[in-house]
Amino acid sequence: MNASVKEELHQALRQARAGVLQTVEGLPEYSLRRPVTPTGTNLLGMVKHLGSQEYGYLGEAFGRPASGGCASRDRLAS
Incomplete structure (x- = not known):
C-alpha cells in the first residue's frame, strides 16, 4: 500500500474516531x-x-x- 493511500485511510479513521468521541463525550454514565x-x-x-x-x-x-492482545477480542476468539 503506498504512503498516500495509507495516509488517506489514517485521516479518515482519525475523523471517524473524533466523531464518535464527540458524540459520547460529556454524556452521563447512565446514557x-x-x-x-x-x-x-x-x-x-x-x-x-x-x-x-x-x-x-x-x-x-x-x-x-x-x-x-485485546481482552474483548481474546474473549470472542475463545
Missing part, C-alpha cells in the same frame, strides 16, 4: 450504559468494539499486529 437496541447494545459497548477492531484488525492490516 453510556443504557441499552439502546433490543439486544442490549449500548454506547459504551460500541466504543469498546470500535477500539478493539482498530487495535486488532487494522494493526494486522498495516503490518503492525497487536502485541499484548
Whole structure:
C-alpha cells in the first residue's frame, strides 16, 4: 500500500474516531450504559468494539499486529 493511500485511510479513521468521541463525550454514565437496541447494545459497548477492531484488525492490516492482545477480542476468539 503506498504512503498516500495509507495516509488517506489514517485521516479518515482519525475523523471517524473524533466523531464518535464527540458524540459520547460529556454524556452521563447512565446514557453510556443504557441499552439502546433490543439486544442490549449500548454506547459504551460500541466504543469498546470500535477500539478493539482498530487495535486488532487494522494493526494486522498495516503490518503492525497487536502485541499484548485485546481482552474483548481474546474473549470472542475463545
